[in-house]
Amino acid sequence: MKRLFILLFGASLMTIGCDVHEGPPGVTNTEIIIGNVQDLSGPMKELGKLLPSGSNLYFDYVNQGGGVYGRKIRMLVEDGQYNPQKTLTAVKKLIEKDKVFCLYNVIGTSSVEAVRPLLEEAGIPLVAPATQSGTMSDMSRQGARYIFHTDTGYDRQASILTEYALGMEDNLKIGLIYQDDDYGENVLKGIGEAETKFSISVQKESFQRGASEFTGQVMNLIKGGCTHVIIAGIVKEPIIIMKTASRMGYFPQFLGISPTMDHRVALAAGAAGEGFISVNFAQLWNSNYDVPNLYRELCQKAGIPEKMMGMYHYYGFSTAMVLVEGLKRAGKMLTRNKLISGLESLKNWDGAGIQQITYNRNDHSGAEAVMLIQVNSGVQVPISGWLK
């Protein structure tokens, strides 16, 4: 037994220091491997299919054109189940086992917060985390140097929506229905700032993630006399909330944070959703601009079903463009630090079909403006320019 121990221990010690790495992980002469963690089987599994599909649409387009400096992009997608613990494990696997070059589109605010220490430890960039939380661009947080946010934060969106609502009419009372999680927490922060700035009081009603019954919250908003209601939900929630309110004979002006911008909200809410105003941080996927046109053309060529096309699918597509631009700017001798420098050289860059993106060493927020979209006769139409 003793001998066996000594043998095992000796053999193990001999192997220490055997790691030899050449060049950055995940990069060969022909390929760049990137890692993505999506919710494939949790509460947001619908998005888990749409976002990578949109991204792959653009990566395939780039790969067919020869890739980036001859290297094709390959995206590995892991299931994080929208759970920070699972996401942490998945990211650990992508970094340590799959040896990805960089991370991209990891979904969920608390999930991304959970992986910050890993980003710093591995020195690996995370481009376009799939959350609009304002905390993503907070440069005082751990690992902030490695996170490149592409969207306007929920807190900023909430503040802009409140200001917009206040300009709509006098003597109004604003209410908020928010998802009681990290997303809602960031919206609350923005609402709190707006309350202080405009000396108002917003009535706040919360709901748990996955809820499908909102009668109590709507009743409280009626009791509070709210004339304008901001919804911080995803897709299902605004539909049910507006339909519930309509059934109860309550017709305030509904406004929504960006995840409610999906065109299916307008389709499914029907008459109850007429006039619904939501925040958008990108060009509309069905608008007549260069990137949306390219998106629809590639969708058609790839045979993407029409029901998949929309805001979330387009989000995957346009954020992939930001990553590819960063890779191009990083140059042929690709390293993680060069990708960071490449992205930090973006200044008012508008090539991704979203608003202008600017990064520098002290600012990784990317975008700070939003456009408002209103449902008009069942169709989403822009009603503002870029608001800051």
Added chain:
Amino acid sequence: MIKGRYEDEDLKWIPFLIGLVFLIPFALKGMTFSYKYYLYILNIMGIYIILTVGLDLLSGYTGLISLGHAAFMAIGAYSSAILVDQVGLPFILSLIVSPIIAGFFGFIIGFPALRVSGMYLGLTTMGFGFIIRRLIIAMREWTQGSGGLVVSAPEIFGFTIKGDWANYYLVWTLALLVIVAARRIVKSKIGRAFMAIRDSEQAAQASGINLAKYKMLSFFISGILAGLAGTLMAHTNHFISTDHFDSMLSIYFIIMVLVGGAGTIYGAVIGTVFIVLLDNIFVPKLESLLHVMISIKSGELESFVFGLIMFLSIIFQPTGLYGLWLKIRIYWKLFPFNPKKRFT
């Protein structure tokens, strides 16, 4: 003669186990470049073992169901994060105080256990989990609400424990201590009282066992161990949020205990090892294999495999993996005098 469940243990293999645990990181580093990932999985495994051993004391030995153990874990995690980072308590003291706080909550939950049992107790503990989540969100000033809390790395006597390698030794030292302590408990008067309550409350009471005292003690000990697991989770992950401790995690823990074999400490350990490996190593491998063959989507297989394992283990192996191991061991001990029907 076949020895019973309470036979004196052969402890010769314990030093071998300790040696093995000590050597695993070195062996992993030698075998694979991905050793950090596997060390991380082992750390999670160690933390879960601490919790499931406690859950086994409660559910397997005392017969009290808990569907809220993730909440005890959350209490330990948040208590330690607040005590260390906001109050300034040294981590080594928090390692004692935070589990006791979780144990105290366990003690409180022990009260309803005096009046309700079975499914109703399960629902009560599940409700407790929801209450704790609301409390964490409401105590925003300390917990940052749903936004989550950044937690510092553990520091013991001036030495900061950082990285998977150092965490491994912290986690597994405590896990081994917990396993040994739990074995001692179940062989003591307390353990015998727990089992008597599980087998028949009336008989236990008639034998002079104070039901209230021992049920609450069982919840208290189980809460302490879950709190300890939470403390380690917080300081090794460096970030906690309410999403880390959802109700599904409690069910996950129950599955570990049942698959390993409830009412056997080693069963909880084996069940945890099996489920963690299955979840992180085998299911992903099977998924990638099936993805090539039948184009199955990632994530869809996991719940199917877990459901199937629960289903099969309850029907064909109710004594769990540890029970299976005991059967095999006895079979070979008696070989060739081993009529098959005695072991089926």
